[in-house]
Amino acid sequence: MDFFFVICSTLFLLIISYLRHKYQYWEQRGVPQLKMNFFYGNFFRIKTMHKTEIFHEVYKKFRGKAKLVGTYVFTKPVAVVLDLDLVKSILIKDFNKIADRFEQRKGSEGILHRHLLRLDGERWRPLRAKLTPTFTSAKMKFMFPTLVTVAQQLEEAFSKQLTKTSSGDVELHDLMGRFTTDVIGHCVFGVDCNSLKDPNVVFRRMGRRIFYPKYFSIRLHIFMTTYPALFKYLKFFNVQEHSKDLEDFMVQLVSDTVRLREEQTIHRNDFIDLLIELKNSKDTKGMSQMSIEVMVAQVYIFFAAGYETSSSNLSNGLYELAKNPHVQEKLRAEIKSILEKHNGELTYEAMMEMTYLDQVITETLRMYPAIGALTRVSTDNYKIPDTDITLEKGTHIYIPVTGIHNDPAIYDNPKEFRPERFHPDEMQKRHPQAFLGFGDGPRNCLGLRFGRMQVRVGLITLLKSYRFSLTEKTPKKLEISKNHLVLVPSSKVWLKAEKI
Structure with missing residues (x-):
């Protein structure tokens, strides 16, 4: 019994010593750190998948x-x-x-992990260069009529939904998700998803699987992704980050689309067309520039990143416009004035003239960014400029987007929805990195033009025909879900819509 007690006491003391040593890492390097519990560290601070609660505490305590x-x-x-x-x-x-966003995993990686966001710098650079031509202004202009077609379907679905309610109350987040799903289906795969007509189509179901997974425990999942080497061993227990049926769906979808286009020589000048060109072209060594597996990964991340982030931006924007009717009327006046100038037709040129619309979208992203923090991993030892601090290779770095976007020293009265903050004259007064809604630098959001375009078209379509206001069902505050890496509403976004 005494021997057992000695062993347990020794193990306990060893664990305490190990944790004490671990939690002195930053102090030993002369870096201020958030006060930690000597035993469980930040364990009880971690409450959400996106971990913004920790970064918010750090920002609030150490800002300036x-x-x-x-x-x-x-x-x-x-x-x-x-x-x-x-x-x-x-x-x-x-x-x-x-140069890296995430810690790289050793050993084999799943097909869906070979996308642009996750790749290390050495593999990322050539792939980014290959994909960049898809998102030029010229390509956006070419895709624009397709967006307008889907927007007309949105207007029909919205009108149909309104006829089902005498109160005029409409739930917007799901509807906006169906709209962006159909946009991406058209512009990426060249297929009619029809989720605006049927919310249970396979595209919509798979979209939900990506963004609304069921975790046994938030902290357990964060533990696994913090130490990605664990997945190498967990695969023997059939534990995977992405479900097999999701991977099979994406592989089948891309393979069938590629085969159909090649057999029937179909050209649509869209995202998958560019990927097919890369697959069929050879590099200097005579090898294909893109395998079907890499194609699948890029299509997956384009679908995943493009649908939920834009649908949240749309529903969050309409929520703030309903709360701020003077902003809504000003935006509607701009939309109507420019549409009249273009004979009532929504063209690419008309959309680009709507500068206040762009300010509304950017202010929405300031208040409700898609991600709480930008992540980077040092690929070499990095000396912090004008300090004696050196970050070791492999250090995880977080840039707290929500903290910066809500800093009263940068944005006066940050809780107020004020699109005029993003008038060019006002933007010149702020630091260029004061807004990080799409990231910044070489690894910024590749699809930002496309994302902005589909949000613009969605807002124009609804605001030219409907006035939005608050209803009894409208949440007083849009709470953010704890269960997702991206910042999405945790509850339904109900607004009252009135035909103009």
């Missing part, structure tokens, strides 16, 4: 006092950047030393 603050996710040291000049250095000036 330090360029960089250290904290921990379990025992993993992470650096939180608070200074905008340092943000610029990390994202742009010193990009070559901090």
Whole structure:
């Protein structure tokens, strides 16, 4: 019995010593850190998949006092950047030393992990260069009529939904998700998803699987993704980050689309057309520039990143416009005035003239960014400019987007919805990295033009015909879901719609 007690006591003391050593990592390097519990660290601070509660606490406590603050996710040291000049250095000036978004996994990786967001810098650079031509202004203009077609279907579905309710109350988040799903289906795959007509079509179901997975525990999932080497061993227990049926669906979809287009020589000048061109072209070594597996991964991330983020931006924007009717009327006046100028037709040129619309979208993204923090991993030892601090290779770095976007020293009265903040004259007064809704630097959001375009078209379509106001069902505040990496509403977004 005494021997057992000695063994247990020794093990306990060893664990305490190990954790104490781990939680002194930043102090030993002269970096201020968030106060930690000596035993469980930040365990009870972690309450959401996106971990913004930790970064918010760091930002609130150390803003204006330090360029960089250290904290921990379990025992993993992470650096939180608070200074905008340092943000610029990390994202742009010193990009070559901090080129990765995520810690790279050793060993085999699943098909859906080979996408642009996850690849290391060495594989990312050539792929980014190959994909960039898809998102030029010329390509956006070419895709625009397709968006308008889907927008007409949105207007029909919206009108039909209104006829089913005498109160005029409409739930917008699901409807906006169906709209963006159909847009991406048309522009990426060249197929009619029809989720605006049938919310249970396979595309919509798979979209929900991506963004609304069921986790046994938030902390357990974060633990697994913080130490990705675990997946190498968990696969023997059939534990996977992506379900097999989701991977099979994406592989089948891309393979069938490629085969159909090649057999019938179909050309649509869309995203998958560019991928087919890359697949069929050879590099200097005579090898195909893109395998079907890499094609699947890019299509997957385009679908995943494009549908939920834009649908949340749409529903969040309409929510704020309903709360701020003077902004809504000003935006509607701009939309109607420019449409009249173009004979009532929504053209690409007409959309680009709507500058206040763009300010409304950007202000919505400031208040409700798609992600709570930008992530980077140092690919080399990195000395913080004008300090004696050096980040070791492999250090996880977080840039707290929500903290920056809600900093009263940067945005006066940040809780107020004020699109005029993004008038060019006002933007010139702020630091260029004060807005990070689409990231920044070489690894910014590749599809930002497409994302903005589908949100613009969606807002124009609804606001030219309907006035939105609050209803009894409208939440007083849009709470953010705890269960997703991206920041999406945790509840339904109900508004009252009135035909103009």
